[in-house]
Ligand SMILES: CCCCC/C=C\C/C=C\C/C=C\CCC(=O)SCCNC(=O)CCNC(=O)[C@H](O)C(C)(C)COP(=O)(O)OP(=O)(O)OC[C@H]1O[C@@H](n2cnc3c(N)ncnc32)[C@H](O)[C@@H]1OP(=O)(O)O
């Protein structure tokens with residue numbers, strides 16, 4: 001859980017080689033990387049810039065006389081900063097640098113760069129490398145810094161699957177300007193399942209513990225109740241169980257789309273790139289944010305013991321919440337999706353709704369009302385309505401500002417909070433749709449019934465959570481919202497008997513969970529006492545600090 005120094009080798013280094021190195025280059029590098037003869041990381045972010053890649057300062061200048069690239073970090077803000085596994089573990093890196101050929105700045109490109117000697121592991125001349133220090137979490141990963149002092153690498157170390165520099169300095173452009181960003185798109189497309197997994201771990205701990213913990217009464221005179229029987233506890237935990245399933249289903253779809261994209265790009269078809277970029281930008285942001293919130297609620301649902309490291313939920317939170325920042329800061333990524341949504345609105349306004357992709361076609365179709373009692377399909381129409389409403393509102397705001405003479409960037413900035421709201425609603429619609437489709441495909445009727453309950457819980461919870469938008473224009477009435485509330489409470493109670501099975505079905509072992517509270521055998525109290533006794537502070541009855549600090553104070557007559 002605390003991370004692994006080689007995580008980025010598998011998560012980004014190898015995928016970057018697969019997607020961006022030519023077949024010929026990969027004959028040299030890929031097998032070695034897969035056998036871990038060389039260990040690598042993905043070095044893109046710098047001390048001064050992470051989000052705005054066009055302003056990366058590390059340069060790779062082509063020297064035609066030696067057929068080499070000269071890597072250089074001209075100032076302190078140009079140092080690579082953050083890459084996982086860079087500090088101490090990696091001897092190679094995929095380095096993203098601004099490529100300069102014949103004095104022309106050609107933007108960020110990826111290079112395979114050796115950092116350390118393969119035998120001694122010592123850093124090579126011209127390289128400054130080290131660890132950036134402790135973080136909120138992930139402290140088993142050596143996130144690092146890296147500087148280059150006119151460090152030379154062969155021309156052939158530019159990853160050349162999609163773009164090339166010939167020996168004479170002729171540049172062959174890629175088929176899509178952002179194709180070098182593919183390693184990021186890959187991780188974003190995997191993040192929904194990854195984050196769903198973090199959320200699932202925290203929920204397994206909290207739900208199991210909530211069946212062991214007894215506190216207070218629902219009906220007087222009986223045994224104290226398991227805290228999971230409180231409606232508030234169910235409301236805290238069960239919608240997140242539904243989300244963990246929903247994120248996993250959505251993630252399977254984006255992983256499949258990324259694999260499809262890779263195949264299509266190899267045949268020269270880059271049409272899926274914009275769609276997948278928009279989709280994964282939004283999904284990554286919504287999923288990481290909701291996961292962090294869900295984990296924190298799971299921790300609080302364990303009361304005081306949730307605050308102890310024995311619960312292990314704080315560590316899960318620390319790792320998961322990193323996802324809100326890495327692979328694109330959430331606001332920045334929501335604004336990427338918003339670009340796509342605004343473009344879609346512009347297409348509709350230009351009478352070109354036929355050209356809209358399937359995920360945004362609903363933006364052109366108005367619905368007057370819904371009959372929620374007819375079931376989940378009607379909820380989908382309601383989600384479409386609120387997303388459409390907010391997308392149009394935010395887009396119109398932006399377009400109006402543009403028309404009034406504001407510069408594009410200024411108009412964008414003045415509309416950006418509204419735009420991020422639109423992106424979230426659009427993404428939540430996508431999550432609900434994929435959840436619905438995935439449940440429909442389940443063959444086992446008993447499993448399907450339980451997952452359908454979770455789906456119902458999810459759509460009622462979500463609609464209630466975004467109710468302001470639907471009430472604003474009178475799309476939903478207050479009596480419809482009462483219906484949604486009743487349905488929500490109905491499904492909380494219906495899910496209660498299956499709650500433990502729903503979390504157990506994720507099959508985390510005790511070793512994976514590392515939680516005293518979330519143990520499979522439920523022996524929480526005995527093990528909490530044993531855990532506390534094992535605390536380093538309990539190794540001796542009287543600590544040395546007593547002699548040194550407490551006694552002089554306690555014995556003073558002041
Ligand atoms: C696999 C399992 C995962 C689970 C993880 C578990 C453990 C791992 C542990 C640790 C962490 C793992 C990884 C972390 C690694 C990293 O963090 S690597 C660094 C990540 N950095 C970022 O994500 C940077 C974010 N910034 C950007 O991506 C870009 O700068 C930007 C915001 C997208 C803007 O780029 P820019 O070049 O300026 O473009 P501009 O805004 O001008 O847009 C121009 C058009 O290009 C389109 N576009 C942008 N990106 C893409 C893309 N990737 N694909 C397709 N198209 C793209 C954009 O939409 C614009 O299109 P228009 O049509 O003009 O609107």
Ligand SMILES: Cc1cc2nc3c(=O)[nH]c(=O)nc-3n(C[C@H](O)[C@H](O)[C@H](O)COP(=O)(O)OP(=O)(O)OC[C@H]3O[C@@H](n4cnc5c(N)ncnc54)[C@H](O)[C@@H]3O)c2cc1C
Pocket residue numbers: 008042043044045048049050051052081082083084138143322325326327328329330331332335
């Ligand atoms: C755990 C972890 C692992 C990482 N691993 C790697 C790695 O392996 N390799 C690597 O290269 N990098 C890695 N990173 C770096 C990470 O990708 C960046 O930190 C991330 O992309 C955010 O960039 P930033 O730090 O520059 O944030 P900033 O962009 O400085 O963000 C600061 C604030 O500014 C806002 N902001 C920035 N730009 C805009 C805008 N255009 N519009 C509106 N608001 C804006 C943001 O929303 C945020 O609120 C890692 C980071 C973490 C935390």
